[in-house]
Amino acid sequence: MPPKPGILAAFEAAKGFMPVDEGLALYEAAEEAAATGLPLLEVGTYCGRSTILLAGAAREAGGVVVTVDHHRGSEEQQPGWEYHDASLVDPEVGRMDTLPAFRRTLHAAGLEEHVVAVVGRSPQVAALWNAPLGLVFIDGGHTDEHATADYEGWAPHVAPGGLLVVHDVFPDPADGGQAPYRVYRRALASGAFTEISVTRSLRVLRRTGHGV
Numbered sequence: 001m002p003p004k005p006g007i008l009a010a011f012e013a014a015k016g017f018m019p020v021d022e023g024l025a026l027y028e029a030a031e032e033a034a035a036t037g038l039p040l041l042e043v044g045t046y047c048g049r050s051t052i053l054l055a056g057a058a059r060e061a062g063g064v065v066v067t068v069d070h071h072r073g074s075e076e077q078q079p080g081w082e083y084h085d086a087s088l089v090d091p092e093v094g095r096m097d098t099l100p101a102f103r104r105t106l107h108a109a110g111l112e113e114h115v116v117a118v119v120g121r122s123p124q125v126a127a128l129w130n131a132p133l134g135l136v137f138i139d140g141g142h143t144d145e146h147a148t149a150d151y152e153g154w155a156p157h158v159a160p161g162g163l164l165v166v167h168d169v170f171p172d173p174a175d176g177g178q179a180p181y182r183v184y185r186r187a188l189a190s191g192a193f194t195e196i197s198v199t200r201s202l203r204v205l206r207r208t209g210h211g212v
Protein backbone atom coordinates (compact mmCIF):
# COMPACT_ATOMS: atom_id res chain seq x y z
CA MET A 1 0.00 0.00 0.00
CA PRO A 2 1.34 3.50 -0.76
CA PRO A 3 1.62 6.00 2.10
CA LYS A 4 -1.53 7.87 3.09
CA PRO A 5 -1.81 11.20 1.16
CA GLY A 6 -1.20 13.18 4.37
CA ILE A 7 2.05 11.31 5.01
CA LEU A 8 3.32 11.91 1.48
CA ALA A 9 2.35 15.59 1.65
CA ALA A 10 4.17 15.99 4.99
CA PHE A 11 7.25 14.26 3.54
CA GLU A 12 7.26 16.55 0.53
CA ALA A 13 6.85 19.64 2.71
CA ALA A 14 9.70 18.73 5.07
CA LYS A 15 13.26 20.01 4.71
CA GLY A 16 15.60 17.30 3.55
CA PHE A 17 17.32 15.66 0.64
CA MET A 18 15.35 12.55 -0.26
CA PRO A 19 13.45 12.57 -3.58
CA VAL A 20 9.93 11.11 -3.76
CA ASP A 21 10.83 7.89 -5.62
CA GLU A 22 13.40 6.96 -2.98
CA GLY A 23 10.90 7.91 -0.28
CA LEU A 24 8.30 5.55 -1.71
CA ALA A 25 10.86 2.72 -1.75
CA LEU A 26 11.77 3.51 1.86
CA TYR A 27 8.10 3.48 2.83
CA GLU A 28 7.55 0.11 1.14
CA ALA A 29 10.48 -1.38 3.06
CA ALA A 30 9.29 0.19 6.30
CA GLU A 31 5.78 -1.10 5.81
CA GLU A 32 7.03 -4.66 5.42
CA ALA A 33 9.40 -4.39 8.37
CA ALA A 34 6.85 -2.74 10.67
CA ALA A 35 4.44 -5.62 10.07
CA THR A 36 6.86 -7.90 11.94
CA GLY A 37 6.12 -5.94 15.11
CA LEU A 38 9.77 -5.02 15.59
CA PRO A 39 10.90 -1.39 15.89
CA LEU A 40 12.47 0.47 12.98
CA LEU A 41 15.66 2.47 13.47
CA GLU A 42 17.01 5.44 11.52
CA VAL A 43 20.49 6.93 11.78
CA GLY A 44 20.33 10.54 10.54
CA THR A 45 17.10 12.33 11.49
CA TYR A 46 18.03 15.82 10.22
CA CYS A 47 14.66 17.66 10.01
CA GLY A 48 12.55 14.51 9.87
CA ARG A 49 11.84 14.15 6.16
CA SER A 50 12.57 10.41 6.00
CA THR A 51 11.38 9.90 9.59
CA ILE A 52 7.86 10.86 8.47
CA LEU A 53 7.75 7.88 6.11
CA LEU A 54 9.15 5.44 8.64
CA ALA A 55 6.71 6.73 11.26
CA GLY A 56 3.80 6.60 8.83
CA ALA A 57 4.52 2.92 8.19
CA ALA A 58 5.03 2.24 11.89
CA ARG A 59 1.71 3.89 12.70
CA GLU A 60 -0.14 1.58 10.30
CA ALA A 61 1.30 -1.44 12.14
CA GLY A 62 0.96 0.01 15.65
CA GLY A 63 4.76 0.18 15.93
CA VAL A 64 7.47 2.69 16.59
CA VAL A 65 10.53 4.28 14.96
CA VAL A 66 13.69 5.16 16.84
CA THR A 67 15.64 7.94 15.12
CA VAL A 68 19.18 8.90 16.15
CA ASP A 69 20.99 12.19 15.45
CA HIS A 70 23.24 14.57 17.37
CA HIS A 71 21.42 17.33 15.44
CA ARG A 72 24.64 19.26 14.85
CA GLY A 73 24.72 18.39 11.15
CA SER A 74 27.10 16.33 9.03
CA GLU A 75 30.35 17.67 7.58
CA GLU A 76 28.70 18.77 4.32
CA GLN A 77 26.00 20.69 6.24
CA GLN A 78 28.42 22.96 8.11
CA PRO A 79 28.81 26.68 7.18
CA GLY A 80 30.59 27.11 3.86
CA TRP A 81 29.71 23.62 2.62
CA GLU A 82 27.36 22.58 -0.16
CA TYR A 83 24.40 21.51 1.97
CA HIS A 84 24.49 24.24 4.61
CA ASP A 85 21.17 25.84 5.58
CA ALA A 86 21.83 29.00 7.59
CA SER A 87 18.27 28.99 8.96
CA LEU A 88 19.19 25.87 10.96
CA VAL A 89 21.95 27.54 12.98
CA ASP A 90 21.14 28.23 16.64
CA PRO A 91 22.12 31.93 16.95
CA GLU A 92 22.85 31.64 20.67
CA VAL A 93 25.11 28.63 20.37
CA GLY A 94 26.43 29.40 16.90
CA ARG A 95 26.09 25.81 15.74
CA MET A 96 23.63 23.81 13.67
CA ASP A 97 20.60 22.56 15.57
CA THR A 98 18.06 20.60 13.53
CA LEU A 99 16.12 19.37 16.56
CA PRO A 100 13.57 22.25 16.69
CA ALA A 101 12.77 21.92 12.97
CA PHE A 102 12.49 18.15 13.37
CA ARG A 103 10.04 18.48 16.28
CA ARG A 104 7.89 21.00 14.39
CA THR A 105 7.83 18.73 11.33
CA LEU A 106 6.80 15.69 13.34
CA HIS A 107 4.14 17.61 15.23
CA ALA A 108 2.67 19.02 12.02
CA ALA A 109 2.51 15.50 10.58
CA GLY A 110 0.73 14.18 13.69
CA LEU A 111 3.35 11.48 14.18
CA GLU A 112 4.92 12.33 17.53
CA GLU A 113 3.42 9.27 19.22
CA HIS A 114 5.13 6.91 16.81
CA VAL A 115 8.69 8.22 17.11
CA VAL A 116 11.34 7.93 19.80
CA ALA A 117 13.98 10.58 19.06
CA VAL A 118 17.43 9.97 20.49
CA VAL A 119 19.81 12.94 20.53
CA GLY A 120 23.31 11.57 20.50
CA ARG A 121 26.20 10.23 18.51
CA SER A 122 25.31 7.08 16.64
CA PRO A 123 28.18 4.90 17.93
CA GLN A 124 27.48 5.89 21.55
CA VAL A 125 23.79 5.07 21.18
CA ALA A 126 24.52 1.83 19.32
CA ALA A 127 26.85 0.74 22.13
CA LEU A 128 23.86 0.86 24.50
CA TRP A 129 21.47 -0.93 22.16
CA ASN A 130 20.53 -4.57 22.65
CA ALA A 131 17.27 -5.34 20.87
CA PRO A 132 16.35 -6.78 17.48
CA LEU A 133 15.22 -4.34 14.79
CA GLY A 134 12.90 -4.93 11.84
CA LEU A 135 14.69 -2.30 9.76
CA VAL A 136 17.84 -0.20 10.04
CA PHE A 137 18.08 2.86 7.79
CA ILE A 138 21.60 4.29 7.51
CA ASP A 139 21.58 7.96 6.48
CA GLY A 140 23.95 9.60 8.99
CA GLY A 141 27.49 10.90 8.48
CA HIS A 142 28.87 10.17 5.02
CA THR A 143 32.57 9.87 5.85
CA ASP A 144 34.09 6.39 5.98
CA GLU A 145 34.53 6.74 9.73
CA HIS A 146 30.85 7.52 10.33
CA ALA A 147 29.29 5.23 7.75
CA THR A 148 31.43 2.30 8.91
CA ALA A 149 30.59 2.96 12.57
CA ASP A 150 26.88 3.11 11.69
CA TYR A 151 27.10 -0.22 9.88
CA GLU A 152 29.12 -1.92 12.61
CA GLY A 153 26.96 -0.44 15.36
CA TRP A 154 23.50 -1.08 13.95
CA ALA A 155 23.56 -3.80 11.26
CA PRO A 156 24.18 -6.55 13.86
CA HIS A 157 20.73 -5.75 15.31
CA VAL A 158 18.82 -6.37 12.08
CA ALA A 159 16.63 -9.40 12.86
CA PRO A 160 16.59 -12.48 10.61
CA GLY A 161 14.56 -11.53 7.53
CA GLY A 162 14.76 -7.85 8.55
CA LEU A 163 15.88 -5.04 6.28
CA LEU A 164 19.02 -2.92 6.03
CA VAL A 165 18.50 0.24 3.98
CA VAL A 166 21.42 2.42 2.91
CA HIS A 167 21.00 5.89 1.40
CA ASP A 168 23.34 7.78 -0.94
CA VAL A 169 24.91 4.71 -2.50
CA PHE A 170 26.82 5.99 -5.54
CA PRO A 171 28.82 3.38 -7.46
CA ASP A 172 30.26 6.17 -9.64
CA PRO A 173 32.40 8.64 -7.63
CA ALA A 174 31.30 11.37 -10.04
CA ASP A 175 27.80 11.14 -8.50
CA GLY A 176 28.77 11.43 -4.84
CA GLY A 177 30.89 10.28 -1.90
CA GLN A 178 31.84 6.62 -1.70
CA ALA A 179 31.49 5.77 2.00
CA PRO A 180 27.84 4.59 1.84
CA TYR A 181 28.72 2.60 -1.30
CA ARG A 182 31.58 0.89 0.53
CA VAL A 183 29.24 0.01 3.43
CA TYR A 184 26.71 -1.40 0.97
CA ARG A 185 29.41 -3.49 -0.73
CA ARG A 186 30.62 -4.71 2.63
CA ALA A 187 27.10 -5.77 3.63
CA LEU A 188 26.72 -7.80 0.45
CA ALA A 189 30.22 -9.27 0.74
CA SER A 190 29.50 -10.38 4.31
CA GLY A 191 27.04 -12.95 2.99
CA ALA A 192 24.60 -11.81 5.67
CA PHE A 193 22.54 -9.54 3.39
CA THR A 194 20.89 -9.95 -0.02
CA GLU A 195 19.79 -7.03 -2.17
CA ILE A 196 16.06 -6.77 -2.75
CA SER A 197 15.64 -3.35 -4.35
CA VAL A 198 17.49 -0.43 -5.94
CA THR A 199 15.85 2.97 -6.29
CA ARG A 200 18.25 5.67 -7.43
CA SER A 201 20.75 5.85 -4.50
CA LEU A 202 18.58 3.89 -2.05
CA ARG A 203 19.45 0.23 -1.53
CA VAL A 204 17.26 -2.22 0.39
CA LEU A 205 18.92 -5.43 1.62
CA ARG A 206 17.44 -8.32 3.56
CA ARG A 207 19.18 -10.28 6.28
CA THR A 208 19.50 -13.77 4.87
CA GLY A 209 22.52 -14.91 6.89
CA HIS A 210 24.37 -14.41 10.15
CA GLY A 211 26.84 -11.72 11.17
CA VAL A 212 27.72 -8.46 9.39
Ligand SMILES: C[S@@+](CC[C@H](N)C(=O)[O-])C[C@H]1O[C@@H](n2cnc3c(N)ncnc32)[C@H](O)[C@@H]1O
Pocket (backbone or CB within 6 Å): 015, 016, 017, 018, 043, 044, 045, 046, 047, 048, 049, 050, 051, 068, 069, 070, 071, 072, 073, 074, 098, 120, 121, 122, 123, 139, 140, 141, 142, 146
Ligand atom coordinates in the same frame (compact mmCIF):
# COMPACT_ATOMS: atom_id res chain seq x y z
C1 LIG B 1 21.86 13.38 5.31
S1 LIG B 1 21.28 13.95 6.87
C2 LIG B 1 19.89 12.90 7.16
C3 LIG B 1 18.74 13.20 6.23
C4 LIG B 1 17.42 12.59 6.62
N1 LIG B 1 17.50 11.14 6.76
C5 LIG B 1 16.38 12.97 5.59
O1 LIG B 1 16.02 12.13 4.75
O2 LIG B 1 15.93 14.11 5.59
C6 LIG B 1 22.50 13.29 7.98
C7 LIG B 1 22.24 13.54 9.44
O3 LIG B 1 23.11 12.67 10.17
C8 LIG B 1 23.53 13.32 11.34
N2 LIG B 1 24.78 12.71 11.78
C9 LIG B 1 25.98 12.71 11.13
N3 LIG B 1 26.88 11.99 11.80
C10 LIG B 1 26.25 11.53 12.92
C11 LIG B 1 26.66 10.72 14.03
N4 LIG B 1 27.90 10.22 14.11
N5 LIG B 1 25.76 10.46 15.00
C12 LIG B 1 24.50 10.95 14.91
N6 LIG B 1 24.05 11.71 13.89
C13 LIG B 1 24.91 11.98 12.90
C14 LIG B 1 23.65 14.78 10.97
O4 LIG B 1 23.51 15.61 12.11
C15 LIG B 1 22.51 14.95 9.95
O5 LIG B 1 21.36 15.48 10.54
